[in-house]
Amino acid sequence: MSTAPAMARRSMLERVSSRARLIRRAEGRDAGAIGAIYDEAIATGVATFAAGPHEAAERREWLAARGVRAPVWVMEQEGTVQAWSALAPFSHRPWYDGVAEYTVYVAAGTRGAGLGGEMLAQLVREAPALGYWKLVGMILQGNDAGLALALGAGFREVGTHRAHGRVDGGWRDVTVVERHLDAP
Ligand SMILES: CC(C)(COP(=O)(O)OP(=O)(O)OC[C@H]1O[C@@H](n2cnc3c(N)ncnc32)[C@H](O)[C@@H]1OP(=O)(O)O)[C@@H](O)C(=O)NCCC(=O)NCCS
Numbered sequence: 195m196s197t198a199p200a201m202a203r204r205s206m207l208e209r210v211s212s213r214a215r216l217i218r219r220a221e222g223r224d225a226g227a228i229g230a231i232y233d234e235a236i237a238t239g240v241a242t243f244a245a246g247p248h249e250a251a252e253r254r255e256w257l258a259a260r261g262v263r264a265p266v267w268v269m270e271q272e273g274t275v276q277a278w279s280a281l282a283p284f285s286h287r288p289w290y291d292g293v294a295e296y297t298v299y300v301a302a303g304t305r306g307a308g309l310g311g312e313m314l315a316q317l318v319r320e321a322p323a324l325g326y327w328k329l330v331g332m333i334l335q336g337n338d339a340g341l342a343l344a345l346g347a348g349f350r351e352v353g354t355h356r357a358h359g360r361v362d363g364g365w366r367d368v369t370v371v372e373r374h375l376d377a378p
Contacts (some may be wrong), residue, residue: 217312217313224278225251228253231278233248234301235299240337241334241337243361260280262324263294264280265320266278276301277304277313278313292325292327297331298317311343314343314347327376327377331371331372332369334367334368335366350371351370351371352372353369
């Protein structure tokens, strides 16, 4: 059981950490940081099927073209954008209207420090107000951190598509994860 001083210290640290990390909606001025973080993830070879590079101007257009149900957030730590996250409709079919695909990207130098977990928890909190009842993630084969992030945030593994896409000409499996936000 935690002692009172230990609990007070944890609560103080949580307050300091939440002050230091701010999650807010992405704006045009974040385009460069978002592109740079995206390109770092692409370099891992296991984060996404997308190819870089993503210059600021290209990301600015991408941000401007996103609808209200496809928002992008950034996390600032001490005034620097260190992570971004996004939701997008899973399908154009109306009966899947309540399902969104999520993405979370953390700058290489700050991975493993809890930023990804905070970003995904925030997406889970925001999604119902956007009319989503479920979040789905598509995790490429070999992305151990991406899978751990999802499972740690209460997602369940649905299954694995075999040879679902290609990176640099090589087939990649994709594991689907989901978390229902409404069902018991
Ligand atoms: C996946 C990613 C977003 C995780 O963010 P992060 O800030 O590094 O993750 P956190 O520190 O919040 O850790 C989240 C969980 O993943 C685990 N984890 C983190 N890095 C890991 C690694 N390399 N291998 C295994 N598990 C890892 C943590 O232990 C934690 O687990 P817990 O919830 O059970 O404690 C980050 O690694 C990243 O940006 N990768 C490149 C982009 C990407 O692959 N995005 C996912 C596609 S949507």
